[in-house]
Amino acid sequence: MAMTTLDVPAAADLMRGAALFHGLGERTRLAIVAQLAAGERRVVDLTAVLGLAQGTVSGHLACLRDCGLIVGRPEGRQMFYSLAHPELMDLLASAERLLALTGEAVALCPNYGCSDGLPSAASTGVRAGAAEEVAAHE
Numbered sequence: 001m002a003m004t005t006l007d008v009p010a011a012a013d014l015m016r017g018a019a020l021f022h023g024l025g026e027r028t029r030l031a032i033v034a035q036l037a038a039g040e041r042r043v044v045d046l047t048a049v050l051g052l053a054q055g056t057v058s059g060h061l062a063c064l065r066d067c068g069l070i071v072g073r074p075e076g077r078q079m080f081y082s083l084a085h086p087e088l089m090d091l092l093a094s095a096e097r098l099l100a101l102t103g104e105a106v107a108l109c110p111n112y113g114c115s116d117g118l119p120s121a122a123s124t125g126v127r128a129g130a131a132e133e134v135a136a137h138e
Contacts, residue, residue, distance in 0.1 A: 023067040028052065029060050030092075036070060037089050040080040 009017070024030060031050055035041050046057045061081055064070040069088060072079045083089070099106060107114045 020067065023063060023069065026060070028056070029064055032057070032060055032064065033069070033083070033088065033092070036081060036083050040073070040082045042078050042080055046081075 024033070028050065032046060035046055035049060043054055043057050043061065046052075046061075047054050050057065061070065061072075065072060065081075069084055070081050071084045072081050074080075106112075
């Protein structure tokens with residue numbers, strides 16, 4: 001049986017991938033992405049839904065914008081945010097499928113699991129919002 005070797009991505013590609021997942025690796029940013037999957041939102045809309053301070057939401061929006069994941073559209077004195085690439089929802093849908101396959105293993109991970117006493121993504125509606133978007137695309 002011949003063994004094939006997989007090409008190892010270049011270090012720069014690995015760093016870009018890690019940066020993408022790091023940008024999405026925070027529960028508030030995932031909640032924001034889930035909200036934006038349903039359409040444009042202003043900071044005031046997001047603060048009301050998420051129950052967070054304006055500065056907190058703005059900081060997370062800036063991170064997502066700097067990563068090229070969202071865009072802002074000014075209208076008068078307001079800024080309307082939306083997803084820059086709908087393909088982001090495909091990535092999150094794939095993550096949902098992977099989470100379903102791993103069961104509670106990810107949540108119980110000693111390094112990154114939900115052991116901080118905060119609600120899990122499922123109870124905050126992050127995964128539910130992503131799942132609804134996936135259903136809309138299928």
